[in-house]
Amino acid sequence: MSRLFITPRHLQTIGRHASVSYPDECCGVLIGRCQPGATFVERVLSVGNEREDSRHNRYLISPETVLAAHREARALGLDVVGYYHSHPDHPARPSEVDREQAWPGVSYLIVSVQQRKVADARSWRLSDDRESFEEEVIDQAAIGAPPPAGVPGVHKEAV
Amino acid sequence: MSVTIQIPTPLRRFTGEQGEVEVDGATVGEALADLTRRHPALRRHLYMDDGALRSFVNVFLNDEDVRHLQAQGTPVASGDTLLIIPSIAGGFL
Numbered sequence: 178m179s180r181l182f183i184t185p186r187h188l189q190t191i192g193r194h195a196s197v198s199y200p201d202e203c204c205g206v207l208i209g210r211c212q213p214g215a216t217f218v219e220r221v222l223s224v225g226n227e228r229e230d231s232r233h234n235r236y237l238i239s240p241e242t243v244l245a246a247h248r249e250a251r252a253l254g255l256d257v258v259g260y261y262h263s264h265p266d267h268p269a270r271p272s273e274v275d276r277e278q279a280w281p282g283v284s285y286l287i288v289s290v291q292q293r294k295v296a297d298a299r300s301w302r303l304s305d306d307r308e309s310f311e312e313e314v315i316d317q318a319a320i321g322a323p324p325p326a327g328v329p330g331v332h333k334e335a336v
Numbered sequence: 337m338s339v340t341i342q343i344p345t346p347l348r349r350f351t352g353e354q355g356e357v358e359v360d361g362a363t364v365g366e367a368l369a370d371l372t373r374r375h376p377a378l379r380r381h382l383y384m385d386d387g388a389l390r391s392f393v394n395v396f397l398n399d400e401d402v403r404h405l406q407a408q409g410t411p412v413a414s415g416d417t418l419l420i421i422p423s424i425a426g427g428f429l
Contacts, residue, residue, distance in 0.1 A: 202428075204424065206424075228425075234427045234428050234429045235425070236425065236426060236427055237424070237425045238423060238424035238425070239423055240394035240401065240421040240423045241401075243421050243422060243423065243424060244419070244421050247344075256345050257345070260424045262424075262426060262427075264427075265428075267428040271426070272426065272428050274425075274427050274428075278391070278426050279426070280344075280346045280347065280422060281346060282346025282347065282348075282349060283346045285426075306380075307380060307381070
């Protein structure tokens with residue numbers, strides 16, 4: 178199982194974004210480094226949900242925003258390694274819509290927000306055959322910091 | 337006509353870790369078709385089963401989205417660079 182290394186501070190940033198965006202979905206870009214089986218998040222880029230409708234159950238990061246994020250990552254000597262979005266009042270599991278519009282090789286971090294409070298955070302990677310998402314471990318312990326108090330529900334094995 | 341296609345990092349394992357691939361074609365559509373001929377494993381991540389480009393896959397020609405030009409029919413010239421950039425979309429339903 179692959180692992181997503183992310184600091185508690187970055188998870189808190191994402192959790193806050195998900196909370197203040199409630200009841201809409203929020204989204205953003207994860208910038209860092211990747212090696213086989215492990216992804217290291219070094220920057221979190223919060224961006225606006227560019228959907229003009231159905232923002233409570235849909236999100237969009239336009240290609241122009243993705244391109245700008247790629248350029249920002251390159252300027253730092255890093256790469257875009259994943260994306261995050263929230264599921265207001267729904268579990269942190271990818272939907273069929275998420276699967277249809279994903280690529281393998283990047284992490285999709287989903288935050289479940291229940292009544293504006295972060296309830297769970299899980300990370301997923303699309304299989305090479307596009308048939309399913311595989312969950313990856315969110316790992317904070319290996320980067321030497323305790324889990325944030327504001328992000329309950331992050332996997333026990335990950336913290 | 338030789339065109340360079342820049343491959344996004346997540347898809348490079350389907351191009352033998354090449355970040356750029358030189359392809360032939362007179363249009364964006366032909367260039368992409370040549371790319372997937374050379375690297376067939378890429379195809380399912382760029383195209384639907386019916387042969388249409390996936391809705392979240394965007395192609396930029398020299399930094400301009402080809403949807404604002406002539407889409408797949410946009411002519412390309414030697415030395416042009418194509419970027420494949422996803423839009424990121426989804427949601428819980």
